[in-house]
Amino acid sequence: MAHPPDPGTIIAVSGVSKTYASGFQALKHIDLDIRRGEIFALLGPNGAGKTTLISIICGIVRASGGTVLADGADIVRDFRVARTKIGLVPQELTTDAFESVWDTVRYSRGLFGKPPAPDYLEKVLKDLSLWDKRDTRIRALSGGMKRRGMIAKALSHEPEILFLDEPTAGVDVELRRDMWNMVRGLRARGVTIILTTHYIEEAEEMADRVGVIRKGEIILVEDKRTLMRKLGQRQLTVHLQQPLAALPATLAAFALTLADDGSTLVYTFDAQQDTPPEGAGIADLLRTLDSAGIGYRDLQTAESSLEDIFVQLVKEPA
Numbered sequence: 001m002a003h004p005p006d007p008g009t010i011i012a013v014s015g016v017s018k019t020y021a022s023g024f025q026a027l028k029h030i031d032l033d034i035r036r037g038e039i040f041a042l043l044g045p046n047g048a049g050k051t052t053l054i055s056i057i058c059g060i061v062r063a064s065g066g067t068v069l070a071d072g073a074d075i076v077r078d079f080r081v082a083r084t085k086i087g088l089v090p091q092e093l094t095t096d097a098f099e100s101v102w103d104t105v106r107y108s109r110g111l112f113g114k115p116p117a118p119d120y121l122e123k124v125l126k127d128l129s130l131w132d133k134r135d136t137r138i139r140a141l142s143g144g145m146k147r148r149g150m151i152a153k154a155l156s157h158e159p160e161i162l163f164l165d166e167p168t169a170g171v172d173v174e175l176r177r178d179m180w181n182m183v184r185g186l187r188a189r190g191v192t193i194i195l196t197t198h199y200i201e202e203a204e205e206m207a208d209r210v211g212v213i214r215k216g217e218i219i220l221v222e223d224k225r226t227l228m229r230k231l232g233q234r235q236l237t238v239h240l241q242q243p244l245a246a247l248p249a250t251l252a253a254f255a256l257t258l259a260d261d262g263s264t265l266v267y268t269f270d271a272q273q274d275t276p277p278e279g280a281g282i283a284d285l286l287r288t289l290d291s292a293g294i295g296y297r298d299l300q301t302a303e304s305s306l307e308d309i310f311v312q313l314v315k316e317p318a
């Protein structure tokens with residue numbers, strides 16, 4: 001069954017499964033709502049099903065079951081309407097290599113039945129630093145420029161939803177920066193962006209929400225900040241004046257480990273615990289150290305990153 005229409009939802013994935021002809025089940029009953037105007041990062045290890053899911057939503061791969069609505073249009077029944085809403089920058093660079101950049105974007109726009117819009121296409125190419133290359137054949141472009149070309153092509157019909165599958169895999173720093181500027185600009189214009197990435201720091205920097213997929217199942221969808229607060233851990237590192245041979249019994253109340261041959265104490269606690277259990281706060285620890293006569297030179301705190309959280313989430317259960 002389709003979802004009840006919710007104006008805040010731009011993509012509604014309901015019960016989507018995919019079993020490839022080989023018999024391999026790549027997706028298992030995926031439910032996922034993408035909100036209008038957000039940047040959504042889909043994270044998952046190799047082979048988790050990210051590309052399969054994106055390809056289904058974009059109408060390239062047929063689901064074995066379930067439904068997808070793109071801005072209210074069923075991607076199978078209302079295929080044409082759904083397609084005009086979506087732009088896809090695929091992982092693999094495939095395009096009509098013999099056409100010029102300009103012809104590629106112009107032609108691609110025409111395929112979606114959109115009237116010519118040279119001013120819009122000029123802006124897209126300029127934003128992607130491709131304007132100077134507009135008469136160059138795609139195949140004569142460098143790898144990074146080809147990727148810019150793919151993005152321009154995906155944007156040619158002014159889609160409301162843009163999928164970027166591993167957009168920055170193997171691209172240089174400059175292109176990555178341009179790409180994120182472009183993504184920010186698109187979001188500011190109300191375009192919804194869904195990206196897959198292996199660079200978790202990108203998701204950390206760019207995404208509003210994060211979804212994690214593992215072995216064909218969505219195991220988590222969360223606002224990025226909430227996720228980091230919920231699952232993040234903080235660590236306090238205490239550099240001691242004198243190394244300790246072992247943890248003294250007076251410190252047993254704290255979750256401590258001794259590192260660096262006894263010269264460092266590491267205290268790990270949940271970032272979500274604004275109020276730690278009675279007597280287990282940082283102040284309590286420092287007081288206990290003082291009264292035990294354990295001197296320290298320095299203190300450092302660190303929070304776990306989205307990367308740490310991700311690694312914890314996708315690691316195989318022991």
Ligand SMILES: Nc1ncnc2c1ncn2[C@@H]1O[C@H](COP(=O)(O)OP(=O)(O)OP(=O)(O)O)[C@@H](O)[C@H]1O
Nearest residue numbers: 020022024026044045046047048049050051052053
């Ligand atoms: N055409 C196909 N036939 C059979 N199995 C396939 C096919 N395409 C993908 N798979 C399998 O489905 C699983 C999911 O693949 P998918 O490409 O969706 O993963 P992914 O999360 O995008 O991975 P990566 O991060 O490596 O791109 C993998 O085990 C893959 O081998």
